[in-house]
Amino acid sequence: MLWFCRGSILPLISEDPQQYLALQFDSGGALTDRNSNLMRVYADSRGDLSVYTELASHSPDLIAAILVAEDRNFYSHPGFDLPAIMRAAWQNLRSQRVVSGASTISQQLIRVIRPRPRNLTSKLQELLMALRLEQRYSKNQILEHYINTVSMFGNVRGIYLASHLLFGKSPDMLNLGESATLAAAVQAPGRFDPFTTRGNALLRRRRDWVLQQMLKNGKCDKSQYQNAVKLAIPKYRRKLPFNAPHFCDLTTATFGQPAGKKQTTLDLELQNFLYATTRAHLPRLMKSGAAQLAAIIADARTLEILAMTGSAEFGPVSGGFNNACIARRSGGSVLKPFLYALALESGYYPSFVLPDTMQTFKTPQGEYMPYNADRRSYGPVSIRTALGNSLNTAAIKMINMLGIKPFFSMLVDLELLQTKPGAADFFGLGLAIGNPEIRMLDLVKAYGVFRNGGILKSLKFFPGQAQQIKAVLSPQSAYLIYDILADHTARLFTFGNPSFYKSRRPVAIKTGTSTGYRDCWLVAVNAEFIFAIWVGNFNGAPTRGLSGATACGPIFKDVIDFLESYRNDSQIKAPSGIRRILVCSTSGQATTDYCPNSGYDLFSNLSHEPENCAFHRSSGETHELPSDYASWIKNRRKHIDHDPFSLSGNLSTGDPWQLRGLVPDIKVTEISSGPLLLKSEMPGPVYGGIKIISPHDGDRYVMSASHDNFALLRALPEGPVPEVIWLVNGREYIRTAPPYEAYWPLSPGSHRISAITDSQSAGEIEIFVER
C-alpha cells in the first residue's frame, strides 16, 4: 500500500490542478463580432473544433438537463458521490454487467484531461484528483470546464459548437427540448449520433428519459415536458458560421489564431449590409469593365473596423480570396487632401488662389506637363476649389511651392507610404496627384485625422486593443480640410451636384481615379463613420471610363443613407482658432472697395493674413491677373469675345515663336522630344526681381539629329511689365510680351542668358549645349 501511494498517487497529487485551466488556451477558437455573434471557428492543434464559452452563456434548462443526466448531486458532493456509487454498484451487481457509471462531473473532467486505461488503479487516481480539483476550484468553474471539454459530434468538443451544429444557435438560446437533447448526447455522442437514423432514434429515447428525470426533479412542469417530447431532433448537421471572411483572415494573419472566443470590433449587421450593397452594384460595374470591388466601414472616432469586404465575393472565382483592402493600388487623387493640409499647416488658407494653368515643369525625369481630368484649365482657383474639384494642375503648382520632400514626409508620417532612400525623388511632382500605390486600410486610418483633430489613431480589430496615437496635423488644419471636402459647392466645376452625393448631414467626400481608369476610389468621413470603397480589377486591367465618382458615387449613396439611419448622434465642431474673414470672390484676398464680389471663408490661427486684393486695384470691368496667367487668358480668347479676365496693367499677350515665324499652336509636349536635357536644377537665382524659370541655371543640353533644337526661354517678373528683353551672351535676342516666352535655337557651347526689363531689373543663368 505504501509503495502504491508513493509510486502512483503522490506524483498525481503533486501535479498542480492550476494547469487544468490551461485547457482553455489549448482549445480551438472563434472570432465573434462586437455583439458576440459567431463569425468563424478555428480548430485546435489536434484538429478538434471547440470554442471555450463561459457558463453564463448556457441556458438554465441546459445546465439543469446536464446535471440531471450526468451528476444530479453535483452541487452537494465533495467530488465523488457515495450514494450514487452504491446505487450503481447494486444495479451492476443485479444485472451482472456495467449499466451505470456513477462518475461525477469532476471525475469525468479528470478523465478527459488525463485519459487512462480504465481499471481500479486509474479509478482511484481519478477520484483523488477529482477531490483535489474540487478543493481548488468552485463548482461553477468545474462545470464550465466540463461543458467546454466534453466530446460531442464528430470532431466537435463542447456544448457551444454542438449547439450550433445541431440547432444553429448559441446555447443561451436553447429551449427545454433542445437542452435535453444535447445533455442526452453527452454520455455517448458516437452512439447517439443524430445524423444517422439509428443514432437519432437512440438519442431521442435518451432525451425523453432526461426530460422525465427533469419533470420528476421539478426542473420543468407537465406541459413543458409534453411539448418538449414532441420535438423531432434534426437529422442534418448545419454549417458552422462563416462570416466576414476577409476580415477574419486578416485578423488571424495579423494577430494569430484566437484561443477561445475572441470578440472583434466588427459589426455583423453592417458587414452583411455592406456585402449585399456592394454586390448589388456589381452588374452595373461589370458593364463598364470592372469585375472587383472592396470596401471598409470604420468608426470615425475610435477607428474600430466595423465592416470589411475585400472582394466582390469571397471564393475561388475571379480571385475572390484576395483582399483588395490590403492590396497596394494606385491612389489617384485621394492623397490631395493631405497636400492641402500641408499647405494650411504652412500658412496658406482655403481662399488662397493658385493658378490652374498649363505649365511645363522640368524634372530629373524630363519635362512634365500635368493636366486636369477634363483637359481644361480653370485659371485662378482657391485651394478650396482646387481640392473640391480635384484639379491636377493646381495641385502640381501647390506641391511645387511646398516642396516634394515635405509632402513625402507627411505621407510617411501618416503611414500611407514607407520611407525609402530616393523615394521622394522617384515620385517627383506626381506625388501630388497620386502616383504612389497605397492600401485602403491605411487610407481609412489616415482620413481619420480629419475627424479627430489631426490625431492619427491606429485601426482597432478588437475592443480594448491598445491604440497608437500621434498628432500629425493641427486641429485647425484638420478641420478646414474636413470643411472643404464636405462643401458641395466646392466641387461644382468638375463633379456638378449629383444626387448621389446628397446626404442629410455633412459628409467629407474625396474621389480618386488612377491612370487609364484602372482604380476608382471614394473615401467619405462624417462624424460617425469612415467609409472607403475601391472599384477595379485585380489584374490591373483598365475599366471602360469609370471614375471614382461614377463607379463609387452610387454605392456611396446607398451606404450613407443606411449609415445615417444606423447611427447619427455626434457632430464635428470647429476647434478654437478658426475664424471667418470677408475675402474677394476672385482673388481670395482681403476685399477692397473695388472688388465686385466678396464672401466669407475660413482662416485658422496658422494662416497668414491675406493681403489686399491684387486683382481689383482700381475701378474697372475686369479682374486683373498677374503675368503667370498670360497663356491661360490667350487660350480663352480663342473661344470668348468678352473675357472678364485681363492681364494686370492691360498688357497684351505675346507669342513665343514670334522670331522664328513658326506655327504658334504647336503643342508644348512635342517640344520635349527635342534636345536631350541632361541636368537640371530648380529655378535659378533671382537678380533684381526677375526670375528665369526656363531654362534652369546649369542645364546641359545634347543636340538631337532628328529634331529641331530649341530651348524655351521663360521669365517671371515680380510685377507686371510690358515686355522682357532677352539677351544671349550679352546681345539682344528678342523682346517678349507676357507670358514672356520665346524659343531660342541651340548652338554648341556655353551660353549666358539674361532677361531684363526697362526698370533695369535682371535675371541671368548659364546653360551648356553639346553637339
Ligand SMILES: [Zn+2]
Ligand atoms: Zn478683389
